[in-house]
Amino acid sequence: MLSGLGNFLARRNSVGRLLPLPADMECCTKVLEQRGFFVFGDKQSFMETYGLQSEPETLSAVDFDKSYLVGIHQGLCPTGGYRVHVQDVIRYKDLVEITVDFEEPAPDDMVTLAMTTPTAFLTVPRPAGEHKPPVFRFRSADGTILAERIPEFGK
Numbered sequence: 001m002l003s004g005l006g007n008f009l010a011r012r013n014s015v016g017r018l019l020p021l022p023a024d025m026e027c028c029t030k031v032l033e034q035r036g037f038f039v040f041g042d043k044q045s046f047m048e049t050y051g052l053q054s055e056p057e058t059l060s061a062v063d064f065d066k067s068y069l070v071g072i073h074q075g076l077c078p079t080g081g082y083r084v085h086v087q088d089v090i091r092y093k094d095l096v097e098i099t100v101d102f103e104e105p106a107p108d109d110m111v112t113l114a115m116t117t118p119t120a121f122l123t124v125p126r127p128a129g130e131h132k133p134p135v136f137r138f139r140s141a142d143g144t145i146l147a148e149r150i151p152e153f154g155k
Helices: 002-011 026-032 043-050 058-059
Strands: 017-019 038-041 066-073 081-093 095-102 121-126 136-140 146-148
Touching: 002 043, 002 146, 017 038, 038 043, 038 136, 066 146, 081 121
Parallel strands: 095 136
Antiparallel strands: 017 121, 038 066, 066 121, 081 095, 136 146
């Protein structure tokens, strides 16, 4: 699923790149239980938000000097078949717009009968010489603004 979505974003000339971080981090269940939109400017803020003591291996691939890390959570879902689908990522001068769709299974879909926490992580390039972090605006497919965030930095 991640590689398919990554290919979709590449065809759309999006600036985001999906990152396969584990969404089943046991230590951060409170963060994953509710719909959430996060933007991290450094590794420390990511680790603090998710209450991690050790760094997930995939996180070492993120160069926080060159990229922001975005986390989108659908929240706790009653079964499988739910997905966070990032449709587009567009960078403007002081704004990054991310179009996201929270998908649900159709009534007749075969799904896992277990609670799930659908999540998507992606990196967004940080321009060289950037003086002020951009605002990240999350929109639904119909254009409704879901959230606006400014990147979080550790202490």
